[in-house]
Amino acid sequence: MxxxxxxxxxxxxxxxxxxxxxxxxxxxxxxxxxxxxxxxxxxxxxxxxxxxxxxxxxxxxxxxxxxxxxxxxxxxxxxxxxxxxxAVPLAEGGEELLAQLRGDLHSHSEWSDGTTPITDMVATARSLGRHYLALTDHSPNLKVANGLTAERLSEQLDVVADLNAASDSFTLLAGIEVDILEDGALDQTDAMLERLDVVVASAHSKLKMESEQMTERMIRAIRHPQSNVLGHVTGRLVQGSRGTRGESTFDARAVFEACAEEGVAVEINSRPERRDPPSRLIQLALDAGCLFSIDTDAHAPGQLDFLPYGAARAEANGVPAERIVTTWPVEKLAEWLKV
Known part of the structure; x- marks a missing residue:
């Protein structure tokens, strides 16, 4: 054999x-x-x-x-x-919380800067025991990442619908990682954003702008009615092939208070080169009453297994499972997403 x-x-x-x-x-x-x-x-x-x-x-x-x-x-x-x-665990601790995670709200495919077709991402997420995965390819402003125009994103929505029609035990959520532009606007049309299940809003450029401007920029994005998750909050890189990058500076308390008011989850990004937000900011977000989303930001199928990193950091910082939206069943998640 x-x-x-x-x-x-x-x-x-x-x-x-x-x-x-x-x-x-x-x-x-x-x-x-x-x-x-x-x-x-x-x-x-x-x-x-x-x-x-x-x-x-x-x-x-x-x-x-x-x-x-x-x-x-x-x-x-x-x-x-x-x-x-x-067989050696990726991270120490977090096993109990990891076991409660049901899905992932941040992933990429070859449609933008991921490496594989959507079907490969879905197959791997299912094999890892996930109940749902959000497909969140980049928006048009991020040309280096082959960001999706409204037309391409509309085509992708048809692919997502077809995949969901063929499955009764797994949900692929239609989404986007939308760039937060310099003035805080989101880099996609409102009409297109309204068609999506999940909107992860992230800053990818002008990360060294003055603290007051960055705060205003982030809060405007958070208050957009379609925003669901604030992605890799500080933009920092702590290791990896791209080198290191310091944190953006902003009034974290004001930003997290806006997240709590708007019901926007603060992402605990599980990529080992990001570890974003740092622990002190997770504590501030906890104190502000924020929800959290533990996500992989996967750009390849194997990276969908990064959740242990995020679970370990969340557990170490005392984030309760009930405030982590990715522990919720898809029905409860859909209510929060208003889909």
Missing amino acids: TMDATAALTEIAFWLERDLAPVFKVRAFRSAAATIAELSPDELAARADDGRLKDTKGIGGRTFEVIRQAIDGQVPDYLADLRAKG
């Missing part, structure tokens, strides 16, 4: 993404998986045996080794090593 080679390659990509491996390295395994996906087990074995597979575009030395070992009925060595590494 052979191990499914396509599944082995896809799982390797998942573990590499979870470990924030370089995109080119992940792409090699996802490309190889796509290359062999339509081949029957017998055809795949025949091509591996007679040398044709090695000469196939998209199959390299390492991916061929994985396929060969899978055909031979083994768990490929490379996959076994990644599984062993992945």
Whole structure:
């Protein structure tokens, strides 16, 4: 009995993404998986045996080794090593809260700056036991991230509707990570925002503006009637390939009071290079009476497994589960989102 080679390659990509491996390295395994996906087990074995597979575009030395070992009925060595590494928890603490998380309100697909199709993100979210996932690709102002125009976003809504129609046990929420423009306006038409289930409002530019201006900017975005979540609040980067970046400065108390008044959740961003907001601001948001959303901000399927980072930080800061919207069942979440 052979191990499914396509599944082995896809799982390797998942573990590499979870470990924030370089995109080119992940792409090699996802490309190889796509290359062999339509081949029957017998055809795949025949091509591996007679040398044709090695000469196939998209199959390299390492991916061929994985396929060969899978055909031979083994768990490929490379996959076994990644599984062993992945068995170690990503974060210390937060297990009880993690078990209560039902979904994720911040993720990206290849429609903007994510690496894979929407279907791959959905399949992985389901495999991780999620009940729902919000697809929140970027808005048009963020050209570096291939932000979606209103026309492209409208096309994406049709894709989301089709996927939901084909599933009765998982909900894909139509959303956007909308850029907070310099004046606090949201970077999408009001008519388009009204069609969405989830709006994550985030600042991506002019992060060093004066504190008073940044405060006004953020509060205007929070008070927009379509805003649901305030994303990666300070914009900081604490590690990673993009280097480090300090926090934006603003009147956090005023910002969080506005979030509490408007019912906008403060995101606890689970990306290890962000860890945003810092603990002192989580405490201020708690004191202000805010709701929270623990999200992955995933740009690849393996990154959907980042929730342990956010759960550990939330638990360490005493955030009660009932104030975390991503612990809510989809019916309660829908009431809060007014969808």
